[in-house]
Each structure stands twice: as structure tokens, then as C-alpha cells.
Amino acid sequence: MPKRFVVAASEFPDLPLFAAGFELAEALTVAAQQLHDTVTPHNTMRTAVRLAVHLLPGADHAGISVIERTQHRRTVAWTDEVVRFAESGHTGREQAPYWENLWSAPVVRLEDSDADDGGAALSELGLRSALSLRLRADRRRLTVLTAYSRKPRAFDEVATRVGRLFTAHVSLALDSATVREQLTEAMRTRDLIGQATGILMERMDMDAAEAFDSLVKASQRENIKLRDLARRIVDANNAT
Structure with missing residues (x-):
């Protein structure tokens, strides 16, 4: 029986050498420059979701949301309207069990929305898998970047590791834009x-x-x- 969702709790202290290491490094450098050129947190997040689709293997759509302890979720940046529909359909704990794990793990993967009881809203929109990565966290709220794919099991360990590298740049750029603002x-x-x-x-x-x-x-x-x-x-x- 397939695993419904995977929590990638590792902090990945030893990042691997990718086969296309130079290409990835160059892509991340360009992405980092674009992120740091933004002048407000809102522009940083809008740029981040667009870059996520290009950088994260398997990603078709992306969004950034703020999740409160009360389970309220507010989408603050998105690539497509389908992301807003997908996230507005997940406002309760029973609907999105994998999001709950983001309070204790920096990364959560939804393998297949058809196999997950909480993924019906995604499945109906043609979104089969998701990769959520924390950008910010405190006691009351999380800021999370989520990549979505139309294919099941689209996000493997390589995609997760690339996502961790990318979101590290996003977090730094977001902090910098916040201070400037x-x-x-x-x-x-x-x-x-x-x-x-x-x-x-x-x-x-x-x-x-x-x-x-x-x-x-x-x-x-x-x-x-x-x-x-x-x-x-x-x-x-x-x-x-």
C-alpha cells in the first residue's frame, strides 16, 4: 500500500554534489540575484513563486502561504489561480494532514493526492503531488512555499534538496526586504x-x-x- 505522505525531517547538513552541479549553482546564483533585487517582501514572494516553478524539478505551480496555529491559512503569492483554489480548499486539520507536520518538520511531501484522504481538493484540481518548505516559523505562524505538480510522486529527494537550497535564498532575501521596508x-x-x-x-x-x-x-x-x-x-x- 503506497505511503500517503512523506515528512522529510532532515536538515540536509551534507548536501550532495549534483550531476549538473555547475548548472544548478549558476541557476541558484541568478535566482538569488533576482530575489535580492526586489524591494518589498511582497515582491520577493511573487518573484520566489515564479522562480520555484523553473528551479524545482517536477514543479508546475507554486504558492506561498502563511499558516496560523488556528489552522487559518492565507495565500500571499501564487503563480496561477489553481494554487489559490487548492489552498482555499484546505482550511481545516482533517483536510490537510501533511501541513500540520510543518510545525515540526522543515519539509513535507505529499506523494499522491488520490491516495491521501486529505488531498481530495488537490486531486479535483488536477494536482497530484506537493512539496511544502518552510520559509519562516515562530510560535504562532509559519510562512511556507509549496510547489505543486500534476503528476503523482513528482518530488523526490533531489527536488527536495534543491528546494531547501532555494528556500534558504528566499528566506534571506525576504528578511533583507523586510528590514529595508x-x-x-x-x-x-x-x-x-x-x-x-x-x-x-x-x-x-x-x-x-x-x-x-x-x-x-x-x-x-x-x-x-x-x-x-x-x-x-x-x-x-x-x-x-
Whole structure:
């Protein structure tokens, strides 16, 4: 009787030399460059799913989802609409038993959706096998890249190892894009607060320290984020 799904729990500390090693290395280098050229996490994930189809042996479609401990799953990037349909059909534990294993294993393979009781939604869409790889993990949620194939048992150990190498690059690029986005937002917030402080200085004849202190106290009093209060003051000033 065929095994319904395989959990590849190994961290693959000793990666093998592939027969086409130079070709794989070159492909991963190009992929890494494309990933690191993205400027936001969303663009990084959109680029990652497109690259996954080209790099992972056997992959026909790919998607990235965020899985909550509550079993809620949100698809954030996809190559085709079939991926969104496939993942929206798996929202409960009984429907997707192999996803549950991602909390304890970095990689999970679904060998054949026709043979797996939880793979009916995939089978109906013509998707016979899947390879899920963790990108991020904490106590509350997982970020997972899943490759899908129209063939059963499409993802072997080689595909899994290539997937592990690829997702390592994706994770690094995603972290880098997240930091850049946070820094950009921090600079925008600083500029916004600076503008609001300047407006208060002019209107209320205050120095910079007094104006900023007034802004902070108003934020606490009204239970509103300092950034949002600053934006409100700037927008009101621009409207006059």
C-alpha cells in the first residue's frame, strides 16, 4: 500500500554534489540575484513563486502561504489561480494532514493526492503531488512555499534538496526586504513626526522639545499612535 505522505525531517547538513552541479549553482546564483533585487517582501514572494516553478524539478505551480496555529491559512503569492483554489480548499486539520507536520518538520511531501484522504481538493484540481518548505516559523505562524505538480510522486529527494537550497535564498532575501521596508517606514515616520512638530512650533509658538512633548502627550491621551496623530496634523495643515 503506497505511503500517503512523506515528512522529510532532515536538515540536509551534507548536501550532495549534483550531476549538473555547475548548472544548478549558476541557476541558484541568478535566482538569488533576482530575489535580492526586489524591494518589498511582497515582491520577493511573487518573484520566489515564479522562480520555484523553473528551479524545482517536477514543479508546475507554486504558492506561498502563511499558516496560523488556528489552522487559518492565507495565500500571499501564487503563480496561477489553481494554487489559490487548492489552498482555499484546505482550511481545516482533517483536510490537510501533511501541513500540520510543518510545525515540526522543515519539509513535507505529499506523494499522491488520490491516495491521501486529505488531498481530495488537490486531486479535483488536477494536482497530484506537493512539496511544502518552510520559509519562516515562530510560535504562532509559519510562512511556507509549496510547489505543486500534476503528476503523482513528482518530488523526490533531489527536488527536495534543491528546494531547501532555494528556500534558504528566499528566506534571506525576504528578511533583507523586510528590514529595508521597516527602515523606509521608520524614515517616513520620522519625517512625518518632524513635519507635525514643526507645525505645532509655528502655531503654538513652542520650541522643538515642547512641540514634540505636546505631540507625545496628545498621542497618549487620545490613545492613538504617534505616527497616525502626526499624519492627522500634517494632513489637516495641508488642507488649509
